[in-house]
Amino acid sequence: MNNFDEKKRIQEFSTIQRELLPQINLENKFQVEEIRYIAGVDLAYWDVDEAKYGTCCIVIIDYFTKDVVEKVYSYGEILVPYIPGFLAFRELPLVIEAVEKLTLQPDLYIFDGNGYLHDRHMGIATHASFLLNKPTIGVAKSYLKIQDVDFMMPENKEGAYTDIVINNEVYGRTLRTTQNVKPIFVSCGNWIDLDTSTEIVMNCINNESRLPIPVRLADLETHKIRKKLIER
Known part of the structure; x- marks a missing residue:
């Protein structure tokens, strides 16, 4: 992609993000006790000759039992190059294709990526919410x-966190899900507040990973599917 094409795409993508921005609502669109099924979403990539391919895997768990209740995946050629700040435009086509294969309807999606914690508050978790019509x-x-603002490391104890504040606004949260393990970065996608996001993430942590169960399983699934597709 030449410089002109990239500039044009950035202008187009920026316009879409600006149009969606006023529709973000960082309040719960649901009752927490109504949450039953949570989906984890992740993607993996590989190259074939000069083409880039990807697979999106979605794993749904039962929020109460933590059992896996459904897994689906999609794959295909990636037609949008990586442009920092515009990851959603690269990944959402495969995400939507995978979502369309689901037989269960998740109550909430957790993405391996950012939401409101983004220079324009439009990380993939936030952008995807408008297509999924679900909290993310x-x-x-x-x-x-973001804007040269670093995060503060939380205390070394399970559940400790520090907020990432930029221009007096909370963008997201540095959360230590497990003692003696590096923190993760949690942000609202849409139609959910940050405290509820943190609570749900912490309720999906086990002793196998610092990541919430559905995201970790989706990540593992992408590696398995990618290997299968490459061998094919």
């Missing part, structure tokens, strides 16, 4: 610095 949470393994 973003959970990232690392922090992409």
Whole structure:
């Protein structure tokens, strides 16, 4: 992609993000006790000759038992290049294709990526909410610095957190889900508040990972599906 094409795409993508921004609502659109099924979403990539391919895996768990109740995946060629700040435009086509294969309707989606914790508050978890029409949470393994603002490390104890505040606004949260393990970065996607997002994420942690169960399982599934597709 040449510089002109990239500039044009960035302008188009920025316009879409600005149009969606006023529709973000960081309040719960649901009663927490109504949550039953939670979906984890992740993607993995590989190259074939000069083409880039990806697979999106969605794993749904029962929020109470933590049992897996459904798994689906989609795959295909990735037609949008990676442009920082515009990951949703690259990944959402495969996400939606996978969602359309689900027989169960999740009450909430957790994405391996950011939501409101984004330079324009439009990480993939937030952007996806408008297509899924469901509450969403973003959970990232690392922090992409916004406006030169770094995060403060939380205490070394389970459930400790510090908020990431930029221009007097809370963008997201650095959360230590497990003692002696690196923190993760939690942000609202849409139609949910940050405290509820944190509560749900912590309720989906076990001793196998610092990531919430549905996201960790979706991540494992992407590696398995990618290997299968490459071998095919």
